[in-house]
Amino acid sequence: MQLQVENVSFSHFRLSKRGNTLEDHALLRNISFGVNQGERIAIVGASGSGKTTLLRLLNRLAEPTQGSIQFEGKSFQEISVTKLRQQILFVAQEPKLFGMTVREALSYPLSLRNLKDVDRCVDECFERIKIARDWYDRTEQELSTGERQWIAIARGLICQPAILLLDEPTANLDANRSELLLRILAQVDCTVLAVTHQFDWAEQFSQRVLQLERGQLVADTNRADWQAIRTAIAQIEIEEAEEWD
Numbered sequence: 001m002q003l004q005v006e007n008v009s010f011s012h013f014r015l016s017k018r019g020n021t022l023e024d025h026a027l028l029r030n031i032s033f034g035v036n037q038g039e040r041i042a043i044v045g046a047s048g049s050g051k052t053t054l055l056r057l058l059n060r061l062a063e064p065t066q067g068s069i070q071f072e073g074k075s076f077q078e079i080s081v082t083k084l085r086q087q088i089l090f091v092a093q094e095p096k097l098f099g100m101t102v103r104e105a106l107s108y109p110l111s112l113r114n115l116k117d118v119d120r121c122v123d124e125c126f127e128r129i130k131i132a133r134d135w136y137d138r139t140e141q142e143l144s145t146g147e148r149q150w151i152a153i154a155r156g157l158i159c160q161p162a163i164l165l166l167d168e169p170t171a172n173l174d175a176n177r178s179e180l181l182l183r184i185l186a187q188v189d190c191t192v193l194a195v196t197h198q199f200d201w202a203e204q205f206s207q208r209v210l211q212l213e214r215g216q217l218v219a220d221t222n223r224a225d226w227q228a229i230r231t232a233i234a235q236i237e238i239e240e241a242e243e244w245d
């Protein structure tokens, strides 16, 4: 297994309703699954079910309160955070370019790795990911949310990690880019785990689906069971909407 998640739970403390004690609030409970190299996995579930929290644990942006995670047979604790994040790369839902231009944002991670041919790699990436020339010198403020998301995905891909974690990668993309992303992901060597609410996209992207419900992994299935998963999530969303009414 390339990645092994074993009995992982994550909780945080919050004030009780009375405000006089701290109580343990579980966001993920006893999650276990393994990932083989090259797999394409969709992570689905209703809002607040813990999908982003799970990706954050896989990138060590948070630490499990129980259980363990291993990458290529080594416990996360044995790998430096910097090295781990070069191998397992997280593309956030609301990416930041930290004041860099598009070209700088793509060049920077490559320069950190002392790559010699950074300019050529970036040009190839622009070509492959179809980034228009007039974007090169734009900063975050000069990009729309969808354009920013596209650059963040490009930055993830250019780094060629072993595992790419995508948090709702198509949330702000137009149909053409969502489609192009599918084609690009079908060609890359790395393992990809993508959180998504877009079932049609997920169905084309993934071979396997993990479904979270209120912090628990309730299904780990292949694509054949998609219809059951769609129906289950639709039902949860109806129940939650009724709770709000």
Ligand SMILES: Nc1ncnc2c1ncn2[C@@H]1O[C@H](COP(=O)(O)OP(=O)(O)OP(=O)(O)O)[C@@H](O)[C@H]1O
Binding pocket: 012, 027, 045, 046, 047, 048, 049, 050, 051, 052, 053, 054
């Ligand atoms: N650091 C934190 N402190 C407190 N609560 C948190 C923290 N991170 C997440 N949560 C809560 O944990 C729950 C799960 O959040 P998470 O973002 O993982 O859900 P999600 O499934 O990705 O949701 P969505 O589909 O809406 O993005 C939510 O109720 C959220 O408010």
